[in-house]
Amino acid sequence: MLAKCFRCVNCAARSLCLLAVFLASHALFAEGPLSTPSIFAPASTPASSIYELSLFVLAITGGIFVTVAGLIAYVIFRFRQHGQDDVSEPAQIYGSTQVELAWTVIPVLIVVVLFLTTARMIFAIQDAPKPKSALDVTVVGHQFWWEFNYPKLGIRAVNELHVPLSSPQDPKPTFLTLLSADVMHSFWVPQLSGKIDLIPNHVNNLWIDPQHPGLYVGQCGQFCGVQHAKMLLRVYVDTPEQFAAWVKNQQQPAVSDDRVAEGRHVFETQACMNCHTVTGTAATGRFGPDLTHLMSRDTLASGATTNTPENLREWTRNPDTYKPGSLMPAMQLSDQQLDQVTAYLATLR
Amino acid sequence: MSEGVEAMSTIALVQEPEHAFTQPSKGRVAMFCVIIAESAIFTIFVVAYIYNIGKSLYGPTPRQVLEIPIFNSICLLSSSLTIWLSEHAIERGKVKSFGLWWGLTFVLGAIFLAGTGVEWHKLIYEDGLTISTNLFGTTFYSLVGLHASHVIIGLIALLTVLLFTVTGHVRQEHAERIQILALYWHFVDAVWIIVFTVVYILGR
Amino acid sequence: MADSTYPMPGSLAEAPRQRWSQAAILEWLHSWVTTVDHKKLGILYMLYSIFFLLVGGVEAILIRIQLMQPNLHFISPQVFNRLFTMHGTTMVFLVGMTYIFGFANYLIPLMIGARDMAFPRLNALSFWLTFFGGLLLYYSFIGGGGLYGQGNAPDVGWWAYAPLTSRAFTPGHSTDYWALSLIVTGFGTIGASVNVVATALCMRCKGMTLMRLPLFVWLNVVTSALALITITPLTAAQIMLLIDRYLGGHFFDTQAGGSAVVWAHFFWIFGHPEVYVLVLPAFAIANEVIPVFSRKAIFGYPAMAAASVAIAFVSLGVWAHHMFTIGMTSVGNAFFVLSTMLVGIPTGIKIFNWIATMWGGKIRFATPMLFCTGFLVQFLLAGLTGIMLSVAPWDWQLHNSYFVIAHFHYVLVGGIVFCIFAGIYYWYPKVTGRMLSETLGKWHFWLFVIGFHITFDLMHIPGLLGMPRSIYTYEANRGWGTLNMIISIGGLIQAVAVLVFAVNLVWSYFKGKEAGNDPWDAWTLEWAAASPPPAYNFATDPVVTSRRPLWDLKHPEDPDWKYE
Ligand code: HEA
Ligand code: HEA
């Protein structure tokens, strides 16, 4: 019964919503190539289930709104005072048990329906069983950047999460375990699932099974300090081949290229190595992102800017240009050192 | 008039005869309000204590250092009895016996406070447990300290009344105010039962 | 019936019109600082509240300017974070918590036919505690830097989640000022709440049984009782925070086994009931204004009182709906979904009762009623977005997005601020003896309504499109830019409206129409006193026989008491 009514209401609400969202996100507010992380454009089971549920709830609350606001509008127009001279008092009515009972009982029924559908969805998403084929990723939040560990694959990626495509025939969901190294953060990629917080000393879980390849953006959803705004998230949903290739690359140690030995020397003699890891070198710091495969990323500093050599150089010169208040200090390198380090970093594919 | 209004029938009630119009004493109401508010504070501290039992990452643990303050507790709890006796006395206008019981209450409370002082001295100087040592220290000193601070406030109030009694300013018509103050003292005692259970029995 | 009292020298209307010699100014100032009169304290509370509404509003405008376009550099991220923290804290604690006691202090004794509050001196103490608490918060702009040159003014959000508030992540003193200020204002609130409860229960005039209390008083008693059990957990949590920060405690120190989640629980155990503490006094105002301007008795008085108690009661068990994303068990989530949705039922009863009160009336749309009508519609929608948020899976998407910001501004501005304005337009004549200008009032109303809807209707959409809150800027390619621009313009329109209001307050004080005792043809006891009421309120103690004593006087042929 519930399910049927659910579907029915959904149908009506969906077309309306789609239209509104389409207008809102595309026609009216275009600003160049858009990538809007709309919760009404889901691409993974948890997000689509939530989307369906939201349409159902929208329809019910919309119905309540139209009814009650209609009543208010009627009362305003029907019972306004006509003319200042009309001073006689209207009939005084103090209450009515029947009517009051009616408007207590009907909301109770609505609440029951809303609660049951909601509870069903909570259990469906939160307690979903984990299939054998699932990929495990441990996400660690840091002040203003993300760390992604793939324990079974031996990979430590940064800021840009790569996950395989999942389809009903070949389910390959990704199960995330979420932790924090410092303060609270929240993992939120609206098109893939709802958000969940990353909390020190408290392990959380989340799963996604993206159905379309592509790039999905999101960002940290819990205020975590100065640069909370630039703790952006990018999730790349790869086809099986792409994903395998990416994994293969990430598993390699850092490229070692003698043409940039000076740069590497600067990197290893300045404080860089205290905070950053580059596998195969003396640099094993854990405070900042792992730079072993820096050039495999499209952006720098969790999306603060695009990953181009100029930006890389400027970032190293003074991170505040892109991310004022980030926890990487400006290292006061000379121009020459900067060029060398940039050249070195640019080889870390 | 529209039909809708007609449908909502009006119910006429016969006016009741006026009763004698009495209202509660504002002092009592205020003290109850304060007690409710205080209960909420204590609830939060107690919950924090219970939640953190056994969560300390390093010692000392409660079992190693805490001794059950039985004598102390008996003193504090019996002070509820003595203050009740003094309330009775002042209600009947027996200022002398009121002063006696009241003074005894003060002494019992003071013994309790001193006992807490001794306990803390031992914990700090012998066992090395301070508020920053571990989670146990943090929650222990906070909860017991919160209670102790209420005892201190109570003692100051008790002392004030005692001084008034000694100088002969307390009379039968002050019974109500004294009972209101006593309410607070009963509350402080009752809270101790909870703190005691949580800290020395559950937490050990 | 005591409807003949005489203005006394020394009441508000006379005082400022003396000649302004230095001595007179000092005496006037002295009389306000040392006053224990509930009316003067009520006015002080209201002025304080309005002042901080302007301050918090300026902060909001700065926030909105920064967010007008993607990647703007109008203010730095550090300053932005301080601004929204101060905006939230100011609006909730210095505006929201004080307007309550402004109205309650001024009106409760008048409405129940008393000469003052139960504890006048406690009343003054409470106000000054609140006053200095607010100063302390803003003093952090000067003193918060401490010795470290660290940022001044708190920048951790008004919910101040641990462990961001620990010394390791927030050095300097700004967070300490924040915590201390809330503890101090908290004591002020407790004092004032005790006073309200004691006054309403113990100081009523003859015949004023509990079932004849004006609903305004009823709701304020419920509010104060609720405040007593909700402010104190905050005080407790702030004490723990200070223990952590100053004494090296570990309550919220995740490195030593403490828990960040526990802070969230403690904060919202306070924070959720707090929002009902804020909204119930707004309902209280609507309960007085709507009947008078509909010319009908309130519909379902007992249900209204019972619903308020029910709201207060249920609201104690819903706090974790602010924490659906913190990782509770599915059963825990489901429980809080249910309890949260249940609040909709008593709230619905209230809305329906107000509509029924208007039904069949002869509604006069003077400015107070305009604001109340706006409130009714807006609160309805705000409550329904609340219901959407209470759907936990959906909240996993919406939490900490601009949808939440839109939801709560809809209640806080569209509900509470609208009612505050309604209340001010309604009782200003009583307080000053002069009417507020209706022309300016209509301008104020329409500008504010338009600004409000431009800002907060549209604000839902960026939330649905994935825009999180607390961000000082956003990417250009997200498609949020145009929306934010329009939203900010709405904010500016609101600012103009508030300016009109401020002008109205001042202008009408000197030039407004004389009000007389009962300009609205109303029914509760305060309208029987002179405008402004003399220090002792009523020359003789009133006696009442019904809920609407002045109705009985005006309609001896059809008195209320027959029907109660
Ligand atoms: C005055 C303030 C106020 C009020 C009255 C409310 C009222 C409600 N609020 Fe709101 N809320 C806030 C202020 C307020 N809120 C604030 C400040 C925050 C954010 C804090 C922060 O994070 O900074 C917040 C956040 C907030 C959240 C958390 C969002 C998040 O952070 O993820 C939720 C989730 O459930 C919620 C729900 C509700 C509900 C269900 C109500 C209900 O009380 C609404 C009830 C009313 C109705 C439902 C409408 C009328 C009823 C009918 C017409 C009857 C028929 C209806 C039904 C049967 C459904 N609120
Ligand atoms: C009662 C409570 C209340 C009120 C009235 C308001 C009013 C407004 N609020 Fe606020 N708001 C909150 C409570 C409130 N807010 C809370 C609790 C938060 C959360 C904080 C947090 O996350 O920590 C918040 C957060 C918040 C944000 C999100 C910030 C972020 O997360 O990044 C935004 C953004 O647009 C915003 C905007 C506004 C606007 C435009 C108004 C407008 O309605 C304001 C209109 C008023 C004016 C414009 C005043 C006019 C001033 C003058 C006319 C100048 C007078 C001159 C002198 C001083 C002499 N508010």
Ligand code: CUA
């Ligand atoms: Cu990380 Cu916000």
Ligand SMILES: [Cu+2]
């Ligand atoms: Cu809430």
